[in-house]
Amino acid sequence: MSFISAAADVGLTMSHCGVKRMIQNKKLLGDSFYPAILTEETARQIEEERIRREKALGRDRRSHKMVEKAKVHTVFSMPRIPRKYDNPIRQAEFAYSLIKSEVSG
Template sequence: MGHTPFGYKIENGIAVIDQPAADKLRQLYKNYLSGMSLSKAASAAGIKTYHGTAKRLMETAHYLGDSFYPAIIDKDTYQKAQEERKRRATALGRNNKQTQMRKLQIPTRFHMGEVAALYDNPVKQAEYLYSLIESESK
């Protein structure tokens, strides 16, 4: 069995609205649609969470109501929040962003200071020699 979404509680096997939590959810949507960031909207609504969790709360379709959960958010508000989230993500360049693997550039030439010490311990010698590297060039 999964977890009960924030805003609901189970009583006698039936999902019912947890009114104080539902009020916070409604305020989260209102705050977000008024222009606040997800984390600030959640915080101002009294929901202590992170950006990603606030996003998942806003994307929870159960809040529209279904065969088990009663509705907490009306369809219009839910839809506006989804459109606003997508709009902001696009404006910030987060949608359809393709990442490219960077080619690993291993320096093959470098400038090193004068070696003035020798150590019997090879690890200490290596640490010392690495500390003498002054600059790298490709």
């Protein structure tokens, strides 16, 4: 039975993720404040079945090897710009005109 179907059987309208979060909430096992709603054995069986289905459907992200991410060079530096204009906009335009792209295509 799917999580959505199980929730519907008990009168709840929930998403798959909502039911999953609820089932994985350790408070369902009870503690000094909350009464137990699930036994540890039932919770373990639910989690084992969820993992089995996840793998069967190819959704087990933990089993995929991590792909090395491409290195993106984001370091930027430039020498001190000489003061050429009193007008800040003109000075900024001058400063930007000195920037050379080092990006290779």
